[in-house]
Amino acid sequence: MSNAVKVAVRARPLSDREIKTDSKITLSMTSSTVRLHDPKGRASTGGAGPVVQGTKSFTYDYCYWSTQHHDCNFASQDKVFADLGTLLVENAVKGYNASAMAYGQTGSGKTYTMMGTEADPGLVPRLCQALFDHINANQDPKVSFRTEVSYMEIYNEHVGDLLAVSGKKIQHNLRVREDPRRGPYVQGLSSHVVSDQNAMLDRMAVGNAVRTTASTLMNDTSSRSHAIFTIKFTNACFSADRPQETTSRINLVDLAGSERAKATGATGTRLKEGSQINKSLVALGNVISALAHKSQTEAAGKSKKTFTPYRDSMLTWLLKDSLGGNSRTIMVATVSPAECNYSETLSTLRYASRAKDIVNKAVVNEDANVRLIRELRAEIARLKALLVASPNAALSPNGVVSQELAKNERLAEQLTQQWAGRWEEIRQLSQYVGERR
Numbered sequence: 356m357s358n359a360v361k362v363a364v365r366a367r368p369l370s371d372r373e374i375k376t377d378s379k380i381t382l383s384m385t386s387s388t389v390r391l392h393d394p395k396g397r398a399s400t401g402g403a404g405p406v407v408q409g410t411k412s413f414t415y416d417y418c419y420w421s422t423q424h425h426d427c428n429f430a431s432q433d434k435v436f437a438d439l440g441t442l443l444v445e446n447a448v449k450g451y452n453a454s455a456m457a458y459g460q461t462g463s464g465k466t467y468t469m470m471g472t473e474a475d476p477g478l479v480p481r482l483c484q485a486l487f488d489h490i491n492a493n494q495d496p497k498v499s500f501r502t503e504v505s506y507m508e509i510y511n512e513h514v515g516d517l518l519a520v521s522g523k524k525i526q527h528n529l530r531v532r533e534d535p536r537r538g539p540y541v542q543g544l545s546s547h548v549v550s551d552q553n554a555m556l557d558r559m560a561v562g563n564a565v566r567t568t569a570s571t572l573m574n575d576t577s578s579r580s581h582a583i584f585t586i587k588f589t590n591a592c593f594s595a596d597r598p599q600e601t602t603s604r605i606n607l608v609d610l611a612g613s614e615r616a617k618a619t620g621a622t623g624t625r626l627k628e629g630s631q632i633n634k635s636l637v638a639l640g641n642v643i644s645a646l647a648h649k650s651q652t653e654a655a656g657k658s659k660k661t662f663t664p665y666r667d668s669m670l671t672w673l674l675k676d677s678l679g680g681n682s683r684t685i686m687v688a689t690v691s692p693a694e695c696n697y698s699e700t701l702s703t704l705r706y707a708s709r710a711k712d713i714v715n716k717a718v719v720n721e722d723a724n725v726r727l728i729r730e731l732r733a734e735i736a737r738l739k740a741l742l743v744a745s746p747n748a749a750l751s752p753n754g755v756v757s758q759e760l761a762k763n764e765r766l767a768e769q770l771t772q773q774w775a776g777r778w779e780e781i782r783q784l785s786q787y788v789g790e791r792r
């Protein structure tokens with residue numbers, strides 16, 4: 356997977372309300388193209404690609420037609436996972452940070468795509484399963500893994516921990532800080548070691564139950580908050596006295612829907628929530644535009660400094676790495692295929708089109724001590740080769756090369772032992788947690 360953000364578009368089935376009001380289907384798709392037909396047949400003014408009168412055409416990395424089961428190109432949860440989930444697992448195993456976020460109008464299928472239903476799980480539960488399938492398939496006793504999860508929501512621009520308290524009302528009072536190396540993070544967010552997929556799925560279910568939901572006219576269990584489920588996946592190996600350790604953070608983001616106050620019938624608290632949701636989604640749009648512009652100017656060989664307004668909302672601030680930073684990111688734009696949602700769908704498709712231009716800077720997250728040990732060992736090998744090539748170097752001046760070699764060997768040995776001790780402790784702790792369940 357390259358560092359460019361991968362963008363997928365998914366169309367859900369017509370809702371009961373859309374069927375009742377006899378709304379026509381206004382979308383069509385191939386595996387990489389979406390065509391949106393203007394119900395009023397207006398001449399096209401936007402979109403990317405060839406334009407037919409009143410039809411806009413867009414291309415994406417993946418297009419999922421989940422509207423009609425009987426269609427030969429129908430995209431099931433399985434299909435979505437086979438493409439996107441597999442990419443996430445591959446990146447996690449290699450030690451890259453990975454993110455997947457669902458964006459779209461309220462009721463367009465974001466939560467369905469990310470979480471799914473008990474009968475037909477979505478991307479997140481399938482990913483939990485796949486990560487542990489990977490862990491359980493490992494036969495090498497020198498390889499070990501550690502998985503931790505945290506789950507937060509952003510509600511009215513405040514951050515709450517979905518896993519902190521069970522059965523109590525969630526407090527949205529966590530502070531966001533910035534670490535020069537890690538970037539923005541939530542202070543005091545609880546993190547939970549999980550030793551099998553059931554433990555991970557249990558945590559996810561606890562968080563989902565706590566998640567603030569409220570009824571609106573458009574979607575009976577509409578999510579009023581942005582939710583970020585994070586899996587920290589560490590992969591370590593200790594072979595021939597050489598430690599290797601990489602960590603991947605997988606951010607799985609279920610955004611609250613974009614709203615039109617009139618269509619959702621919102622008033623009072625619901626209206627306030629809606630305006631905060633819109634504020635952060637506008638900020639997300641601005642960040643996406645700024646990053647797309649930056650990537651385009653860089654690709655054109657111009658290195659103009661551009662400002663990215665991450666700080667405009669809590670959402671964009673916390674997703675700084677997922678957007679334009681150290682992460683391999685997938686965005687799934689979910690849309691309604693119905694004629695009555697034409698303008699919302701068009702706006703989602705345009706949004707998603709812009710996201711395609713973002714290029715991130717993902718790197719393998721290697722443990723700092725492990726990197727140091729690797730560098731020391733390379734230096735030791737270089738000094739040894741130097742001594743073999745010119746044995747006199749050991750003697751002059753004052754045996755500097757031999758001394759340096761001995762010092763590096765001692766340090767490498769010390770760091771390796773420290774690392775192995777720490778890793779063993781962590782391993783035993785995760786096993787203990789596993790046994791206690």
Ligand SMILES: Nc1ncnc2c1ncn2[C@@H]1O[C@H](COP(=O)(O)OP(=O)(O)O)[C@@H](O)[C@H]1O
Pocket residue numbers: 366367368421459460461462463464465466467468574576577578612689
């Ligand atoms: N691809 C899909 N296949 C079947 N049902 C879907 C699909 N996408 C959404 N739905 C249904 O549509 C409704 C709204 O979806 P939801 O995921 O809650 O929307 P959002 O999270 O975008 O507000 C739910 O009843 C959901 O089960």
Ligand SMILES: [Mg+2]
Pocket residue numbers: 465466467577578609610611612
């Ligand atoms: Mg939702």
